[in-house]
Amino acid sequence: MKAPEPNRIRNLGIISHIDAGKTTVSERILFYTGETHKLGEVHEGTTVMDWMPQEQERGITITATSTACRWRDYWLNLIDTPGHIDFTIEVERSLRVLDGAIAIFSAVEGVQPQSESVWRQANRYAVPRICLINKLDRVGADVAATLKQMEERLGARPVLMQLPWGLEGEFRGVIDLLDAQALSFVESDQGATVESSEVPEELREAAARGREALVEAAADFDDAVMDDFIEGRPVTSERLRAALRRGTLACRLQPTFLGAALRNKGIQPLLDGVVAYLPSPLDTPPIKALDPNSDAPLELPNDPQGPLCALAFKVLADEGRKLTYLRLYSGRLAAGDMLFNSTRNGEDRLARLFLMHAHKRERIDEARAGDIVAATGLKDVLTGDTLCRREQPLLLAGLTLPEPVVSVAVEARAVEDREKLGPALEKLQWEDPTFRVREDAETGQTILTGMGELHLEVVVDRLNRDFGVQVKTGRPQVVYRETLTRAHRHREVFERDIDGRRHQGEVLLRLEPQARNTGLAIELAPSVAELPAEWRTLIEESLRQACRGGVRAGYPLIDLRVRVEEAPLIPGQTTDLGLRAALQRGFALAAREAAPTLLEPVMALELTVPSDYTGKVLGTLQQKRGQVEGMQSRGAVDVIRAQVPLVEMFGYMTELRSATKGRGTYTLEFSHFDQAPPETLRRFGW
Structure with a gap:
């Protein structure tokens, strides 16, 4: 296989709330690009991307799955990510290495809780996005309401590239606003043929207004387009695409397409949008790396001739062996290469390289900057590790990991x-x-x-x-988590003979509670900060280990500042063992005197229930110590947003089905830790 030019590569992921249609869209992309010859369906358990038995049985995506395909003369590296909050790490590590994303929204449900979560994740990594409003064939589809929610709840700027040609059962296709065409998708060949025609008379006025709004959005990124817009002169589609591409790459707008993936409508224009608006590896900013020997910051452009730098963003146990997914940011990689793991300071020899098509492999000889590949033979590599050459070590930032609850x-x-x-x-x-x-x-x-x-x-x-x-x-x-409720200072001196040697250590610690959700901070007083690096490392590691062990219930301590005010070193007397013992005993005694307490996880809950049952559901939330934050009516259903302790939510689906005669649904996402109630404290012997 001839390697594609970097400007013809698109590394993209598909992100959304569960059941918005990610995997269905992925299957259509594979079908229309010729990668597969039969459409798989989620409800039949026959999709290529959901290949695990657990995914096929549940009808959900559990693990992010990558594949590669061609659209026109572009090469697409595509990752289909899960929509369920329990598997959010799959979205996190995918967005860490992707250049662009397709965000999918249901035209019926609009912006849902996990839509907000994945949007925030994409914001964190500054990933440019285009959007698809899916399920226009469903009863209750509302494009305008979805666009408004995207603006209000996500802070997005969706730019509508199409108008719907019919809605719900009458949905026929889309009106392309750039080229003023009506596009329909032939049902006899499963939507593979796209027919274009003139815009229907009844939609021409709306199409003219839509194109004017599109030109106005593009004008913000092209002064010449702005001048033509103000003077009322026509602007060509090519100039508009270029301006919209600049806005998309800057993450300041999101071209938005329409479709009904299950009915095979709207996918080919979406693929055209991928190549027109999402970045190639050459369009992304240089990746920031560190020289681990000097901590000097470096910027690496996407250059196959540059120093090797790759991030291991996913590891699979495949038939008992490790299969490691890599994103190459710089340099080249070949089967048989010896690689240096700068994260763990070790070496591994790469055995084989593959392009992945879900769980199937296509063997390749070489990968270059901009590629996403899988490798075997890397025995000691884990998620987040940086791979490079020993003669030119480089270190990339790792991943932000959510806390399991x-x-x-x-x-x-x-x-x-x-x-x-x-x-x-x-x-x-x-x-x-x-x-x-x-x-x-x-x-x-x-x-x-x-x-x-x-x-x-x-x-x-x-x-x-x-x-x-x-x-x-x-x-x-x-x-749970533990925290402290008042400050306390404690001096600890350790002196003991062990195996015929005198061990000594002394520390003065101050423990102070911090505001909720601020985490753990370890500070060293100026005199302690001047100690040699090995002693500072010992102090910080000992204190972090002590915090992980908790005070009374064995849960990690959070929202706490630990300040080491003194740690005198006596040459010939202070030892590693003595200082470590003083730190751990001193911390334990200080924490017990600082009024420890327990924190419980609180979840963000969004319920969708028929209006007739809203009062009953609100009553159950009160019994569960839930705090309702807002309620919105959407036709015959109400959407309730609330905060509820996790301990109250086990088995809630059964309760909700009973209360709403099987018509209610909910989504749950971790929000924060908060003070546990007295009955929980008593249960733990507080």
């Missing part, structure tokens, strides 16, 4: 399962940085911690199917 105890069913459980859990942790495993010191149980009930349910299912390990599980438990 639900845990469950598991135990092996049989002796043979017990032997396989540990290695299987280790492989699952390779894949998912939000999945944690620990052993309860008191009970000896293995505790799995994840982002939610569904996340842990999938993990347990995979233990059985993928690794042949059968386990018994307990009830899901909330993962």
Whole structure:
């Protein structure tokens, strides 16, 4: 396969709320680009991108899946991401390496909670986006309402590139505002043929107004277009595309397309929008890296002749071996290369390189800057690691990882399962940085911690199917946090003879509570900050370890500032062991005197219920200590936004179905930690 030119590459992802149509759009893209010859359907469990049995059975995307295809003379590296909040890490690590994204919204439900989450993630990485308002064939489809929600709830600037040609059951196609054409999609060949015709008489006035709004948006990014717009002169489609592309690359507007993916309508114009408005690797700013030897910042342009720099953004346990997904930002990579892992200061030899088509592989010999590929042979590489050459080490920023909030105890069913459980859990942790495993010191149980009930349910299912390990599980438990409610200063001196040697250490610590959701801060007084680097590292690592162990209930401490005011070193007497012991004992005693308390996770809840049942549902929320933040009517249904403690939400779907006769739905997303109620404190012996 001949490598495409960098300006002809588009690295893009598809992001949205669950059930907005991401995988359905992905399947149509693969079909219309000729990558597949049969349309797969989510509801039939036959899609290419949702290849895991757990995905096909549930009809949802669980893991981000990559593929590659061609549209016209462009090469598309496409990643289909999950929409469920439990698998948000898949969106996070995909957006970290992508150059652009398609954000999909349902024309019926509009902007939903996970739509907001993925939009914020894309903002964090400054990923340019185009949008698709999907499901225009559904009853209740409302383009104007969706656009308004995008502006109000996302702070977006959607620029409508098309008008709908009919709506709901009458949806026939779209009106292209740039070229003033009516586009319809032939049903007999599953929408593969796009027919263009004149704009219908009844839509010409609306199309003229729509194009004027489009020209006005483009004028903000091209002074010549602005002059023509003010003077009333016509502007060619090519000039408008160039201006809109500049606005898209700057993340200041989002060209917005219309369609009904399940009915095979609107996908080809969306693909044209991908190549017209989303960036190539050459359009992205140089990636920022550090020289780990000097901490000197560097900027690396997308150059195959530059120094090798790649980010491992995903690791899979594929038939027991690691399959590592890489994004190359600079340089070239070939099978057999020796790579330096600057994150872990180790080396690995790359065995083989692949282009991925969901879970199928296409072997390649070389990858260049701008490519997204998979590799085997990298035994010690994990998500977020930087790969480079030893002679020119480089280090990239890692990933922002959300904190898991639900845990469950598991135990092996049989002796043979017990032997396989540990290695299987280790492989699952390779894949998912939000999945944690620990052993309860008191009970000896293995505790799995994840982002939610569904996340842990999938993990347990995979233990059985993928690794042949059968386990018994307990009830899901909330993962709490501890914090302090008042400041305290404590001096600790440690002196002891161990194995015939005198160990000594001394510290003066001050612990201060901080505002909610500020995390953990460790400060060193000026005299301590002047200590050698190895002593400063020992101090910080010891204190972070102490915070992870908690004070009373064993949960990590947050919203806390720890200041090391003194740490005198006596030559010949102060030892690593002595200082570490003084730090850990001093911290534990100080924390106990600083009035520790427990924090519980609070979730952002959005309910969609028929108006007839709204009062009943609000009553159940009050019983669950829920705080309603707002309510909006959308025709015959009400959308309720509330904050509810996670501990109250286990099994809520059954309650909601009962209260609304099966017609209510909800989405749940972690919001913050807040003070646990007295009954919870009493349960933990506070």
